[in-house]
Amino acid sequence: LPGFVDAHTHPIWAGDRVHEYAKKLAGATYMEIMREGGGIGFTVEQTRLATDKDLLASLVARLKRMLCAGTTYVECKTGYGLEWPDELRLLKLLEQARSHIPIGISITYCGAHAVPKNKTAEEMTEDIVNNQIKALKKLIDNKELNVSDIDVFCEK
Secondary structure: OOOEEEEEEOOOOOOOOOOHHHHHHOOOOHHHHHHOOOHHHHHHHHHHHOOHHHHHHHHHHHHHHHHHOOEEEEEEEOOOOOOHHHHHHHHHHHHHHOOOOOOEEEEEEEEEOOOOOOOOHHHHHHHHHHHHHHHHHHHHHOOOOOEEEEEEOOOO
């Protein structure tokens, strides 16, 4: 069956950033919004507060809307955890979603979506390279996760 491939999606998150829209219209840059507590950092906080049940339900609802619009295969990125335990949680929920909806899912680990408040960019880079990717590889090798790709986000 022909269908759309929807690449580069981040379908697992909580909260919304509608309040940032007026700031963008007024000329604020993304980095300014982020410094004020908005942007990815806001979504990370809201995602961490959400229950697994709520995150999975909203993820499946988003995937169903994509399927109804003709998407048959979707790249699902993490990125709203930032710290390994939270990113791992999102990866596991993406794995669970595969059994809830008949849509092809390619999982991308995007642990470097932003720098967490408690780390410098250098510390974050070292953690991802020396710890997170190694832990992810072990989970993939043990067939606990099926992650296809790794992505990073560089704003500057």
